[in-house]
Amino acid sequence: MPYLLIKSVHVGAVMIFVGGLFSHHSALRVNGPPVDPDEFHFSRTVTTAAMFTVWGAGIWMASSAGWFPFFWLQLKFVFVALLSGIHGAQTGWIRRGKVVDRRIKASLFWLIIISLIAISCLVILKPRFG
Amino acid sequence: MTIPGKPGPAGNDLRRLNLLGMSESLTLVVLLFVAVPLKHVFGEAWAVRGLGPIHGLAFLMYLWAIFQNTVSGLLTKRAAVLLAAAAFIPFGFLFARRRIIPKPRSAGNP
Numbered sequence: 001m002p003y004l005l006i007k008s009v010h011v012g013a014v015m016i017f018v019g020g021l022f023s024h025h026s027a028l029r030v031n032g033p034p035v036d037p038d039e040f041h042f043s044r045t046v047t048t049a050a051m052f053t054v055w056g057a058g059i060w061m062a063s064s065a066g067w068f069p070f071f072w073l074q075l076k077f078v079f080v081a082l083l084s085g086i087h088g089a090q091t092g093w094i095r096r097g098k099v100v101d102r103r104i105k106a107s108l109f110w111l112i113i114i115s116l117i118a119i120s121c122l123v124i125l126k127p128r129f130g
Numbered sequence: 131m132t133i134p135g136k137p138g139p140a141g142n143d144l145r146r147l148n149l150l151g152m153s154e155s156l157t158l159v160v161l162l163f164v165a166v167p168l169k170h171v172f173g174e175a176w177a178v179r180g181l182g183p184i185h186g187l188a189f190l191m192y193l194w195a196i197f198q199n200t201v202s203g204l205l206t207k208r209a210a211v212l213l214a215a216a217a218f219i220p221f222g223f224l225f226a227r228r229r230i231i232p233k234p235r236s237a238g239n240p
Contacts, residue, residue, distance in 0.1 A: 041142075051194075056187050063183050088194055092201025095143060 010057035020047025024090040034097035079115040148196040155223040157185035199223040
């Protein structure tokens with residue numbers, strides 16, 4: 001029961017986190033004027049809290065189920081780290097009011113999409129490598 | 131030695147970095163000086179099992195906060211490297227924070 005409860009919290013937090021990722025992606029400007037950081041203060045806080053919840057619940061689940069040695073989970077961590085890094089960069093740029101290069105913005109969008117598809121495949125299929 | 135930071139108008143991000151750094155430092159100290167001796171001297175592994183993942187989470191959150199504050203321009207790259215290195219030393223953050231983390235500017239203190 002606690003496992004399913006934590007899993008529900010994890011999935012809910014993932015949805016909020018991913019929503020925030022795309023919301024902040026849309027907010028980034030490729031030409032001026034730069035975005036007002038105060039406008040996104042609440043959104044940044046909620047998305048960051050959701051990201052920390054995703055990590056905490058994920059680590060708890062992996063620890064209780066003994067999944068840390070499995071390669072699919074280790075690979076998933078790489079994509080989670082990538083998404084977390086993108087969120088850090090997005091919030092940092094919004095906080096700074098930075099105008100982002102169009103190619104960087106497009107690359108980040110596809111990185112988010114590819115990471116989300118990869119994470120879904122890894123979690124649902126749990127492939128065994130080797 | 132003071133490493134110049136770049137204080138901004140809002141100090142929330144720096145306050146969060148400070149809080150996460152303190153959490154990371156505290157969990158590391160308890161893990162090293164309480165949980166590990168409990169396991170290796172008294173054979174009680176429950177503290178390490180419980181505190182290990184908590185410290186792992188605190189460490190990840192702290193590293194993320196350093197990255198975010200560096201991208202937002204509140205920390206210099208050098209300060210970021212030193213703060214990340216301090217995470218590996220017990221009480222390292224407590225010594226590092228006064229010298230490295232810039233004080234947030236309040237409205238009355240521009």
